[in-house]
Amino acid sequence: MKTLVIYYSRKGENYVNGSIKNIDKGNTEIAAEYIRDAVGADLFEIETVKEYDKSYMTCIEEAKAELRENARPELKAYIDDISAYDNIVIAGPCWWGTYPMAVIT
Numbered sequence: 001m002k003t004l005v006i007y008y009s010r011k012g013e014n015y016v017n018g019s020i021k022n023i024d025k026g027n028t029e030i031a032a033e034y035i036r037d038a039v040g041a042d043l044f045e046i047e048t049v050k051e052y053d054k055s056y057m058t059c060i061e062e063a064k065a066e067l068r069e070n071a072r073p074e075l076k077a078y079i080d081d082i083s084a085y086d087n088i089v090i091a092g093p094c095w096w097g098t099y100p101m102a103v104i105t
Ligand SMILES: Cc1cc2nc3c(=O)[nH]c(=O)nc-3n(C[C@H](O)[C@H](O)[C@H](O)COP(=O)(O)O)c2cc1C
Pocket: 008, 009, 010, 011, 014, 015, 025, 026, 027, 028, 029, 056, 059, 060, 061, 063, 064, 092, 093, 094, 095, 096, 097, 098
């Protein structure tokens, strides 16, 4: 069984235990690595050409605008073929109640 984890995760400012802190590794990335270690999965990180702001408050406004526009932000890389995989896991944070628009892309 081959598993691919496709994930988006944002470094920078994030809420950690109720206050805003700077994190070097996003929460979803940590979860994706757990899955990789548990089942020997490959990882594919979704990365946007235009990065979201490091500031949490600016980022949430950028993300809200993208959601309203139903945007499909351009990605740095795309997957051409997933036929080698039996299981696909799609992982990302909750942004305004749904996936970041980059995951929809
Ligand atoms: C733009 C943005 C929007 C968010 N919207 C929500 C939300 O609607 N509901 C929620 O519970 N958390 C929300 N959060 C908090 C994230 O889901 C949470 O911090 C998550 O762990 C981030 O994952 P990551 O570190 O992998 O990027 C939001 C965070 C950001 C940056």
